[in-house]
Amino acid sequence: MKRFWTAVAVVAEAGGWAIALDGKPLKTPARAPLMLPNAQLAEAVAAEWAAAGAEINPTAMPLTGLANAAIDHVAPDPRAFAAGIAGYAEADLACYRAEGPSALVALQSAAWDALLAWARRRFDVDFNVTTGLTHIAQPPATVDRLAHEVRQLGAFELAALSPLVTIGGSLVAALGVVDEALTGDEAWAAVSVDERWQIDRWGTDEEAVEALANRRHDFLAAARFLKLLRD
Numbered sequence: 001m002k003r004f005w006t007a008v009a010v011v012a013e014a015g016g017w018a019i020a021l022d023g024k025p026l027k028t029p030a031r032a033p034l035m036l037p038n039a040q041l042a043e044a045v046a047a048e049w050a051a052a053g054a055e056i057n058p059t060a061m062p063l064t065g066l067a068n069a070a071i072d073h074v075a076p077d078p079r080a081f082a083a084g085i086a087g088y089a090e091a092d093l094a095c096y097r098a099e100g101p102s103a104l105v106a107l108q109s110a111a112w113d114a115l116l117a118w119a120r121r122r123f124d125v126d127f128n129v130t131t132g133l134t135h136i137a138q139p140p141a142t143v144d145r146l147a148h149e150v151r152q153l154g155a156f157e158l159a160a161l162s163p164l165v166t167i168g169g170s171l172v173a174a175l176g177v178v179d180e181a182l183t184g185d186e187a188w189a190a191v192s193v194d195e196r197w198q199i200d201r202w203g204t205d206e207e208a209v210e211a212l213a214n215r216r217h218d219f220l221a222a223a224r225f226l227k228l229l230r231d
Helices: 039-051 062-074 078-090 102-123 140-151 155-168 171-178 184-191 193-202 206-230
Strands: 008-013 016-021
Touching: 008 039, 016 039, 039 062, 039 206, 062 078, 062 155, 062 206, 078 140, 078 155, 078 171, 102 140, 102 171, 102 184, 102 193, 140 171, 155 171, 155 184, 155 206, 171 184, 171 206, 184 193, 184 206, 193 206
Parallel strands: none
Antiparallel strands: 008 016
């Protein structure tokens, strides 16, 4: 789609903050009003539209995409959406450790032990940790408590939580970002240990580096979205 507007403005309305393109309100792909919950997030979304070039590149507008998802996909049934995310409590990345080499084991321990220790303190839960990829069941109380935390979130928070969890593979790290116990960069460093170690060990592979960079871009955009919701 080519750029069809000149001016971008944030408009305060009764239901929140809207984005106007040449005075016309912006809508989601499902044709719902794109209404943001606070001025900070609205300004950031508006900035994406103001910075757009002659042709719109959706990957350069991640905040807009997350806002659209919150309104079109999450808000109609937040509880069902939350249930899908909460399922990651049963197989968190941080609970599955490599058997070797020792350098990777050490990197995982340094990143993930602290992550699980934070979650134990914050949510009063425990975790079962294993080596290898064979599934290990988590205590039911842990799964229930983390699922409860996810269900407390609103549509916009859930929309941002989803890519944090699906990209990173760790509900614990994602909840750390929600709780502001971790910055987006800190959470990314934790969930990308394996990929970065592979690149460091085997050398630069252009496709692997590009894929990792794209995942990082989307992960950090979701973390920024959450931060804007709280500022």
